[in-house]
Amino acid sequence: MTDQEIIASIALTQIPGVGLISARNLINSAGSAEVLFSHRTELSQLVPGITPKIVDLLNCPQALLRAEAEYAFAQKNKISCITINDEAYPSRLRECPDAPIVLFFKGSTDLNTLRVISMVGTRNSTDYGQRICGDFMADLKALCPDVLVVSGLAYGIDIHAHRAALSNRLATVGVLAHGLDRIYPSAHRRTAVEMLDNGGLLTEFLSETNPDRQNFVKRNRIVAGMSDATIVIESAVKGGALITADIAQSYHRDCFAFPGRVADEFSIGCNNLIKENKAGLIISAEDFVKAMCWDADSKAVPVAVQRQLFVDFTEEEQLVVDILSKKGDSQINSLVVDTDIPVNKMNALLFELEMKGVIRVLAGGMYQLL
Known part of the structure; x- marks a missing residue:
């Protein structure tokens, strides 16, 4: 995650009139928080349905200055600034509609641990x-x-x-x-x-x-x-x-x-x-x-799957398998971000892979490659 994306994400939280759900929708539509500020005058073409009022609200230099100051404070004090699309963001929290756009974390643990x-x-x-x-x-x-x-x-x-x-x-x-x-x-x-x-x-x-x-x-x-x-x-x-x-x-x-x-x-x-x-x-x-x-999870014995039998993986199924093989157990939102596959389609893919005996679901909505 770039410095500018983090600063833009923090700034978005400081704009009066833009709530969490609206901010998240704007980021999803524009592709990043940085685009919302760096291409503000072009947002009517980049973000379908955006209103002139929202475009005007984004013209807020004070929000960017406050965000820059906060980012400097975080760096000085070794605080992690985790944006909602960052891999380190708690994936369970990301599933919630009113999840924060940015989290500030100081510590030494994985917020996406299995349990x-x-x-x-x-x-x-x-x-x-x-x-x-x-x-x-x-x-x-x-x-x-x-x-x-x-x-x-x-x-x-x-x-x-x-x-x-x-x-x-x-x-x-x-x-x-x-x-x-x-x-x-x-x-x-x-x-x-x-x-x-x-x-x-x-x-x-x-x-x-x-x-x-x-x-x-x-x-x-x-x-x-x-x-x-x-x-x-x-x-x-x-x-x-x-x-x-x-x-x-x-x-x-x-x-x-x-x-x-x-x-x-x-x-x-x-x-x-x-x-x-x-x-x-x-x-x-x-x-x-x-x-x-x-x-049951702790006692379960992984089932040996002969993947060579499943030569009919679709391109998207193979992509999911490759990511799980590389990164290990993952939640659906993490897979959506890594593959750029919509969540409704990802649900179907994971179900097919589960039926083929290639993956299984763990507690907490984690998917594991067998």
Whole structure:
């Protein structure tokens, strides 16, 4: 990804009147964010259906100046700027219609690892919830040692999930509601620094952005969107964890909850999720792993496929096979980007290859070449 494309992508997020979905559609139509600014006067020919109002909005030198300053800040502080079409962008999140155009990441983990979970809950965690965090992570490490754990670095369950992950040598990423020029709450700074060596910090917000209330709701969609499943541990009848669970459901992601005593204030939310069939009931990491069929994945023996029998690959099927052979397990969005094949056609290709016994589907929507 070029410097100019990154700067243009950041600038696009700073233009009043252009929302995330519109910005993404513009990038897809133009082919890149850079084209939107460098060929602004020609966009009526390059982007079918673009309105004069949008073209006028893109004439925003202040947005480009702010983007250049942010990119300089990121380079100085060794922060990765990941645009939505970058291979390093979380592919699960890319599937979501309101995915950020740019993410800022400081850390040392792969955001596209095979298994990713988010663990969220009340800021007023009890000993019960904290014990669940510790026991769950210890057991999960034994069952699935390469899981990435995502949460929001907030008080309560979030920070205990991060710390339990670190204690059990599981990578963990904190999604922030502000820029990477600060840590909020400051009491969690030491844990945040530890996470840089085994996980990291991720945000869509530019530096100098305050941790305002509405930013936490926006942050929650990233927590849910970049994960295969969301696990709720303790929640009152209302709260951010329930918002994250609702978002996960809207993204068609799995959602689970630990039950609690009916009289406990901070178990009401979890109990309601289970009662209303919005979350699966789990009481252990083993329950979770079985529900996700991750235990089957770990025990599965790859089937030997004699590919010489399939001499009738189409050109596009062969392209998919070659990419999977070269890059390893991939999600559909990654394959769409690498092959430049539309997603609806890619779905059909993958189905044909699966029927031929050439590939199989893993948890998290990953495709593996057999």
